[in-house]
Amino acid sequence: MKLSLTVNGRQESLDVEVGTSLLHVLREQLGLTGTKEGCAEGECGACTVLRDGKPIDSCIMAAHACEQSEITTIEVIGDSPDHPSELQNCLVESGGIQCGFCTPGFVMVLTALLKVNAAPTDAEIKHALAGNICRCTGYAQIIEAVIATAKTHQ
Ligand code: FES
Ligand code: FES
Secondary structure (H helix, E strand, O other): OEEEEEEOOEEEEEEOOOOOEHHHHHHHHOOOOOOOOOOOOOOOOOOEEEEOOEEEEOOOOEHHHHOOOEEEOHHHOOOEOOEOOHHHHHHHHHOOOOOOOOHHHHHHHHHHHHHHOOOOOHHHHHHHHHHOOOOOOOOHHHHHHHHHHHHHOO
8 A cells, every 4th residue: 555654854655565564664665774673562662753743652553554644763863973962962971872772762752752841850751761661771861861951951
């Protein structure tokens, strides 16, 4: 079936098989491999992208349900790889950068949070991160980075 949607500001028109996930379309058809597959069951948040500005698990989102949606992926967060977003800089500075699987998901969910809430509390940050799982390290430095990002805008 045909699918028309906007990905990172670009209009795309694709042939997709019924039942294909948005994650598959992004990675395999559009080559946007920054979005990762972790659990593939909607549990870990590694595959988080923004759909019309809101975080979603792209592994369990049917591509055909995204007709005419605006999708944003980790590839366009920050101006360029050499100019990361303020949040990405703060994650590096606070030691909140984790592995390549979970970090893109964290960045996407926190970017969405900061867009609607420029100065979130610890509880609001924890709530936003509820669907993003990493059992390797803690969440303290990530929370620290979000608070530091918020301070740069005060
Ligand atoms: S890969 Fe999508 S939630 Fe884990
Ligand atoms: S899953 Fe990435 S550091 Fe734990």
